Amino acid sequence: xxxxxxxxxxxxRKTNLIWGSLGVCVGLGALAALGEFQFQVSAGADLSVPEVxxxxxxxxxxxxxxxxxxxxxxxxxxxxxxxxEYSDGAIRNKIVVGHSRLSIYFANLITGFAASLLCMAxxxxxxxxxxxxxxxxFTKPAPLLLWSIAGSVVMLAAFCAIFTFVTMNCxxxxxxxxxxxxxxxxxxxxxxxxxxxxEAPEFxxxxxxxxxxxxxxxxxxxxxHYLTGxxxxxxxxxxxxxxxxxxLQYTMLSFTDPVRLMGLxxxxxxxxxxxxxxxxxxxxxx
Amino acid sequence: xxxxxxxQGLSKRYKGFAALDGLTMRVPKGSIYGxxxxxxxxxxxxxxxxxGLQAPTSGSYSLYGVDSAQKDIAKVRRRxxxxxxxxxxxxxxxxxxxxxxxxxxxxxxxxxxxxxxLKLVGLEDTGNKxxxxxxxxxxxxxxxxxxxxxxxxxxVLDEPVNGLDPQGIIDIRELILKLNRERRITxxxxxxxxxxxxxxxTHYGFIDGGRIVKELSxxxxxxxxxxxxxxxxxxxxxxxxxxxxxxxxxxxLDGGRADVFAQVNISQLSRALDGEGCELLSAQERDESxxxxxxxxxGGGSHD
Numbered sequence: 157x158x159x160x161x162x163x164x165x166x167x168x169r170k171t172n173l174i175w176g177s178l179g180v181c182v183g184l185g186a187l188a189a190l191g192e193f194q195f196q197v198s199a200g201a202d203l204s205v206p207e208v209x210x211x212x213x214x215x216x217x218x219x220x221x222x223x224x225x226x227x228x229x230x231x232x233x234x235x236x237x238x239x240x241e242y243s244d245g246a247i248r249n250k251i252v253v254g255h256s257r258l259s260i261y262f263a264n265l266i267t268g269f270a271a272s273l274l275c276m277a278x279x280x281x282x283x284x285x286x287x288x289x290x291x292x293x294f295t296k297p298a299p300l301l302l303w304s305i306a307g308s309v310v311m312l313a314a315f316c317a318i319f320t321f322v323t324m325n326c327x328x329x330x331x332x333x334x335x336x337x338x339x340x341x342x343x344x345x346x347x348x349x350x351x352x353x354x355e356a357p358e359f360x361x362x363x364x365x366x367x368x369x370x371x372x373x374x375x376x377x378x379x380x381h382y383l384t385g386x387x388x389x390x391x392x393x394x395x396x397x398x399x400x401x402x403x404l405q406y407t408m409l410s411f412t413d414p415v416r417l418m419g420l421x422x423x424x425x426x427x428x429x430x431x432x433x434x435x436x437x438x439x440x441x442x
Numbered sequence: 443x444x445x446x447x448x449x450q451g452l453s454k455r456y457k458g459f460a461a462l463d464g465l466t467m468r469v470p471k472g473s474i475y476g477x478x479x480x481x482x483x484x485x486x487x488x489x490x491x492x493x494g495l496q497a498p499t500s501g502s503y504s505l506y507g508v509d510s511a512q513k514d515i516a517k518v519r520r521r522x523x524x525x526x527x528x529x530x531x532x533x534x535x536x537x538x539x540x541x542x543x544x545x546x547x548x549x550x551x552x553x554x555x556x557x558x559x560l561k562l563v564g565l566e567d568t569g570n571k572x573x574x575x576x577x578x579x580x581x582x583x584x585x586x587x588x589x590x591x592x593x594x595x596x597x598v599l600d601e602p603v604n605g606l607d608p609q610g611i612i613d614i615r616e617l618i619l620k621l622n623r624e625r626r627i628t629x630x631x632x633x634x635x636x637x638x639x640x641x642x643x644t645h646y647g648f649i650d651g652g653r654i655v656k657e658l659s660x661x662x663x664x665x666x667x668x669x670x671x672x673x674x675x676x677x678x679x680x681x682x683x684x685x686x687x688x689x690x691x692x693x694x695l696d697g698g699r700a701d702v703f704a705q706v707n708i709s710q711l712s713r714a715l716d717g718e719g720c721e722l723l724s725a726q727e728r729d730e731s732x733x734x735x736x737x738x739x740x741g742g743g744s745h746d
Contacts, residue, residue: 159546159547159548159549160547162546162549163543163544163546163547166542166543166546167532167535167543170534170535170539171534172534240532240534244530244531244532244533245526245527245528245529245530245531246530246531246532246543247530248493248495248524248526248530249530249544249547249588249589250547251493251494251495252493252494252495252519252522252523252524252526252589253519253520253522253523253547253548253592254494254515254516254517254518254519254520255516255547256516438497440456440490440495440496440497441490441495441496442490442495442526442527
């Protein structure tokens with residue numbers, strides 16, 4: 157497999173796709189920091205005052221934005237990069253000379269993951285480089301930040317496993333691209349919907365009006381849409397299981413149990429990799 | 443005779459359709475094996491199976507004596523190179539980078555052999571030009587160069603001259619002959635361009651309906667296609683004596699028929715036969731090309 161990894165990384169270096177994706181990530185990282193700085197300045201915030209920086213946690217707000225879009229980038233990159241193996245027919249060159257299908261699958265998975273990780277690191281570094289002097293340093297506890305970074309790496313592994321599963325078992329590059337991109341957006345919408353249900357307040361305030369239109373009484377009432385019991389647990393599990401749900405939690409630093417999230421991501425990655433490799437092993441290639 | 447590839451009752455079915463139906467063939471070492479058949483006869487399916495791209499539904503094949511069910515088949519494949527249907531090359535890489543990539547796949551430690559390979563296929567002057575800007579012939583030659591990257595001694599080419607212009611066809615033909623003669627590479631080449639194949643092949647396998655209909659050497663085919671006079675007589679032993687006396691080359695087909703490979707004077711032959719107490723019943727001139735041989739072989743319905 158080391159030979160295949162060597163070949164994969166060599167092609168990675170030679171393709172414009174990786175440099176383009178990395179460029180986008182670096183640009184987004186810098187833009188996020190600059191945009192936030194300009195917004196704060198225009199809102200009249202004095203960022204030279206440490207207390208203001210401390211209260212707003214501005215760098216964190218932008219730094220972890222990568223978790224929200226890295227799945228979309230991985231979908232685009234993996235489906236295009238690995239899909240080329242099929243569209244150009246180059247996957248045949250590996251099989252004809254005796255490489256096992258499992259090693260081809262794993263080498264492609266690792267290459268796609270490494271490239272996505274590189275893009276993620278590109279965003280983080282540029283956001284940090286531009287953001288730290290403008291927005292101040294991190295103010296949240298270091299363990300929280302480290303858990304978020306570590307968790308998002310495992311979340312990225314789950315994303316890559318899903319997209320590799322699709323791309324390696326779909327002989328048409330265009331179909332892979334559509335499925336991966338459409339899939340990641342559907343998962344993202346699902347995560348937002350689930351989060352909306354979980355975030356619904358337990359009580360809503362009911363108002364009573366008098367005959368002349370004045371509000372005379374404001375009474376908190378139970379919210380009928382508030383999730384409780386098993387239903388809430390299921391929604392929470394779904395939110396934690398979905399890589400897109402995790403991406404929202406890492407972006408907002410709202411996670412409570414990072415180990416559980418990492419475990420679920422690792423399980424999803426293992427499941428999709430196992431199923432994908434088994435399917436690819438039996439696939440009739442042209 | 444030593445064989446590079448043998449297949450035994452190889453079958454491949456796709457959702458109710460048998461692309462290969464108990465195919466048995468043998469590719470001798472050092473040969474250029476012309477694999478002839480109509481579109482859809484099963485040529486590409488066989489190539490996909492022996493390249494490991496697909497698994498047979500039943501039957502087996504062996505490469506260099508190693509059965510396809512054995513684990514060692516993967517190691518033996520290292521001795522193979524193949525161009526299946528279209529050239530397998532990365533279009534966004536240059537010719538050199540494509541070879542470099544395949545060298546990595548093979549684990550070749552040095553890139554020193556790349557200029558020689560590019561020269562061999564006539565792509566040494568392509569520089570930084572991406573493969574997507576190559577002509578079809580150049581792509582085909584690059585595909586062959588990639589297949590040769592592992593220094594194989596068995597090369598499988600699926601329709602390598604399809605869509606090429608006359609010069610492209612000549613280039614590929616000369617390359618294949620060079621590889622076979624100078625590097626002793628056994629070549630399995632599938633094609634339905636029979637005229638082209640007849641300039642290359644040392645052995646033929648005719649496939650129809652997923653089965654080998656006939657397998658023979660170029661010499662045997664030449665004999666079968668040789669211009670001759672097919673005569674029908676009452677006694678072939680008498681015919682043999684008469685032809686021996688006339689110093690003519692012949693081949694007895696059965697008790698009443700024979701092929702005579704000479705410019706025959708019918709009156710002279712008739713007199714000679716008369717002297718042996720034999721009657722000449724009919725005489726028919728035969729002149730078969732590879733094309734007419736193929737049409738005669740697979741032209742009808744079933745060949746069971």
